[in-house]
Structure formats: structure tokens, C-alpha cells
Amino acid sequence: MSPDANEIEHAAELLRAGRLVAFPTETVYGLGGDATNGAAVAAIFRAKQRPVFNPLIVHLPDAGMVEDLVTLDQRASRVAARFWPGPLTLVLMRRAACPISLLASAGLDSLAIRVPAHPVAQALLRAAGRPIVAPSANRSGRISPTLAQHVRDELGDRVDLVLDGGACAIGLESTVLDLTEERPRLLRPGGLPAEALEAMLGPLAPPPAPAAEGEALPAPGMMSSHYAPTLPVRLAAVRPEQGEAFLAFGAVPPGIRSEANLSPSGDLAEAAAHLFSMLRDLDRPVFSGIAVMPIPMNGLGAAINDRLKRAAAPR
Ligand code: TXA
Numbered sequence: 001m002s003p004d005a006n007e008i009e010h011a012a013e014l015l016r017a018g019r020l021v022a023f024p025t026e027t028v029y030g031l032g033g034d035a036t037n038g039a040a041v042a043a044i045f046r047a048k049q050r051p052v053f054n055p056l057i058v059h060l061p062d063a064g065m066v067e068d069l070v071t072l073d074q075r076a077s078r079v080a081a082r083f084w085p086g087p088l089t090l091v092l093m094r095r096a097a098c099p100i101s102l103l104a105s106a107g108l109d110s111l112a113i114r115v116p117a118h119p120v121a122q123a124l125l126r127a128a129g130r131p132i133v134a135p136s137a138n139r140s141g142r143i144s145p146t147l148a149q150h151v152r153d154e155l156g157d158r159v160d161l162v163l164d165g166g167a168c169a170i171g172l173e174s175t176v177l178d179l180t181e182e183r184p185r186l187l188r189p190g191g192l193p194a195e196a197l198e199a200m201l202g203p204l205a206p207p208p209a210p211a212a213e214g215e216a217l218p219a220p221g222m223m224s225s226h227y228a229p230t231l232p233v234r235l236a237a238v239r240p241e242q243g244e245a246f247l248a249f250g251a252v253p254p255g256i257r258s259e260a261n262l263s264p265s266g267d268l269a270e271a272a273a274h275l276f277s278m279l280r281d282l283d284r285p286v287f288s289g290i291a292v293m294p295i296p297m298n299g300l301g302a303a304i305n306d307r308l309k310r311a312a313a314p315r
């Protein structure tokens with residue numbers, strides 16, 4: 001399942017005309033718009049009902065034009081060379097002549113940049129010929145889409161075209177690494193495990209603690225409630241309570257029923273790929289809530305637990 005060259009060219013034309021196109025990446029589906037067109041960027045915030053203080057990620061087909069946008073020190077160049085294309089977003093300082101809409105970076109001096117590996121994303125970014133901002137293609141605060149159908153369900157006619165590339169292989173958003181300060185800081189655990197970055201950079205500063213409702217944000221995008229299904233979510237559950245859907249991980253204790261299993265063999269990459277679509281599938285009024293078995297914290301487990309914690313946070 002992949003769009004052909006004509007569909008990619010049509011999508012690129014829409015983007016150049018300031019319209020919005022949803023497209024697959026290896027992490028989640030993105031809602032794309034021309035990063036240099038303030039009206040297109042504003043339309044993305046509107047379509048998602050996203051707060052304008054939460055900046056967007058600029059997507060490029062390769063690192064070729066990155067230095068037109070931001071300054072790279074040696075450390076950033078090494079990280080980019082090693083992990084791009086892939087599930088890593090770097091936050092770097094904008095250049096004075098950076099052509100990206102200021103709204104995209106929510107007025108900050110920094111800019112988040114990602115080079116996705118997905119062939120459809122690659123083809124679209126090349127055809128568009130300009131930087132494309134793309135937040136996850138969901139309504140703000142909700143679960144990110146890992147299928148084209150999720151995007152259609154969430155955004156309907158708020159998006160001009162949805163390119164269908166099938167299921168996203170990783171299924172969790174990119175890891176966001178802030179390289180604007182001396183000590184590299186992990187802003188969002190994601191599809192690239194922090195261990196891989198620490199092997200190159202040494203220990204990372206941890207993400208700032210999430211802000212509660214009504215508090216100032218310690219960093220953009222750090223809302224404590226996010227990735228939220230409609231039903232309440234209960235974590236580290238050993239068995240379902242009456243009425244709850246049980247989302248298992250690994251072996252299910254004998255005699256306990258489960259509605260879905262993130263990975264029967266206990267594989268974290270498989271669990272990451274299933275997480276958002278299973279949460280969506282279980283988010284039905286026949287259940288009173290979703291109870292999730294404990295997930296280990298190593299590797300992709302850190303990002304899975306981060307998303308679950310926000311899905312379970314009070315709203
Ligand atoms: O995997 C992904 O990253 C997906 C795909 C579509 O590329 N995109 C995505 O975008 O997850 P979004 O908008 O849902 O999340 C972007 C995150 C937010 O937490 C935002 O606050 C943070 O990146 N961010 C963006 N620009 C930033 C900046 N200048 N400084 C700090 N954080 C930034």
C-alpha cells in the first residue's frame with residue numbers, strides 16, 4: 001500500500017499552494033504544511049485545535065539544507081549524521097535569516113528539525129522542495145495516528161489529502177533532543193531509545209517535569225494530560241476490574257481475560273507499534289476504562305510508559 005508518483009506530485013502541489021496534507025512517517029502520521037507559509041502553519045494549529053504556544057517540527061528529506069535554518073555545532077552534526085534519517089528530532093538555534101514561519105516555533109529562538117526515513121515521507125518532502133512542518137495528525141491532546149484511517153477519523157475534511165502508507169512501523173513519535181544548551185536534554189522520549197543517544201553523548205539531562213493544568217509549561221509540549229483516549233486509563237494493572245478492558249503485555253496470568261495484548265512475547269518494539277491503535281480500539285463505551293499491564297522501562301519502554309502516564313493523567 002503506497003501512493004504512486006502522481007499522487008505524491010499532487011500532494012506536493014497542494015503543499016506548495018498552502019494546503020494541508022497528512023502523510024505517513026515511520027513514527028506516526030503527520031499533518032503537513034509549508035513551513036515557510038504563515039497561513040499554512042496557522043491552518044495546522046486550527047485543524048488540530050493546538051495551543052499556539054506549542055511549536056511544530058520542521059521535516060526535511062535530508063540534512064542538506066539544515067544549515068540554512070539553524071546552527072549546528074560539531075555535536076549536532078555528529079548526532080545528525082548518525083541518526084538521520086530516523087525517529088529523532090533535534091532542537092537547535094534558529095539562524096537570523098531562517099525562512100521558517102515564527103509561528104511554527106511558537107516565537108522561540110529554537111527550531112525542532114527531523115529527517116524521517118519513511119519512503120513516502122521522503123518522496124513527498126523531495127517533491128515539495130521546501131521545509132514542511134508536521135505535527136502528529138490528531139486533534140490536540142488525543143492519541144497520535146498510526147493508520148491513514150485514524151487521520152480521517154480525527155481530522156476529516158480539515159485535511160486536504162491523506163497519503164496512505166499503511167501502518168507506521170515504530171508507532172511512537174520521534175525522540176526530541178534539545179541541543180541548544182551545553183548539556184543535551186531529552187525533551188520527549190520516543191522512537192529512538194535514549195540509550196542509543198547516551199552511548200554517543202553521555203548522560204542526557206532528563207525531561208522537565210510535566211506541567212499541571214493551568215501551570216506555566218517548563219518546556220513546550222510538556223502537558224501532563226496528552227495522548228488521551230476518552231476512557232480513563234489505569235496503569236500497572238495486574239487484572240481488570242469489573243467493566244474494564246484489559247490491555248496486556250507479555251504472558252497473561254492464568255484465568256485472566258484480556259481484550260488485547262501489546263506483545264504476547266513481551267517485545268517492546270512490537271508493543272510500541274501496537275500501543276496507539278490498541279488504545280484507540282479499546283476506547284469504546286462498552287468498557288468503563290482501560291487497564292494496562294506494567295511495561296518495563298528499558299529501551300522503547302521509556303517512551304511507551306511516558307505516553308501511558310500522560311494518557312492516564314487527570315484531565
Ligand atoms: O514523530 C514525530 O515527531 C511526529 C511525526 C509526524 O514527525 N511529529 C510529532 O509532532 O510528534 P508533534 O507536534 O506532535 O510534537 C512535537 C513536539 C512537541 O512536544 C513540541 O513541544 C516539541 O516537539 N517541540 C517542537 N519545537 C520545539 C522547540 N523549538 N523547542 C522545544 N520543543 C519543541
Ligand code: MG
Pocket residue numbers: 135136144
Ligand atoms: Mg503530537
